Amino acid sequence: MARQQLKVWPSSWVSAAADTASWCLALSLVALLLVCSLGAGGAGAGEAMPQVRGAALSARPCEEIYVVAEGETLHSISDRCGDPYILEQNPHVHDPDDVFPGLVLKITPSKPR
Numbered sequence: 001m002a003r004q005q006l007k008v009w010p011s012s013w014v015s016a017a018a019d020t021a022s023w024c025l026a027l028s029l030v031a032l033l034l035v036c037s038l039g040a041g042g043a044g045a046g047e048a049m050p051q052v053r054g055a056a057l058s059a060r061p062c063e064e065i066y067v068v069a070e071g072e073t074l075h076s077i078s079d080r081c082g083d084p085y086i087l088e089q090n091p092h093v094h095d096p097d098d099v100f101p102g103l104v105l106k107i108t109p110s111k112p113r
């Protein structure tokens with residue numbers, strides 16, 4: 001049985017391929033960082049998100065599409081808006097204790113504020 005000889009690639013070709021691969025990887029990383037930094041801010045990146053606390057929190061209107069603010073719970077939203085069926089109307093909320101600022105809820109307000 002004859003032994004097969006392994007092909008040996010010229011070192012210049014291997015070096016050129018490694019250089020090309022490293023440049024492609026570096027450019028991809030820079031592009032990814034650029035896209036992520038632009039995506040986080042988006043349009044209006046200089047605008048700060050207003051925080052609603054204290055008396056201003058209770059003065060917020062109860063609309064059909066409701067964005068949870070800091071310090072709110074499903075119970076407090078339900079009491080203020082008069083909607084005991086928030087959990088049933090929002091199947092994306094699996095745990096009533098897992099409510100966080102920015103969560104979008106559908107509510108049916110029964111008592112205007």
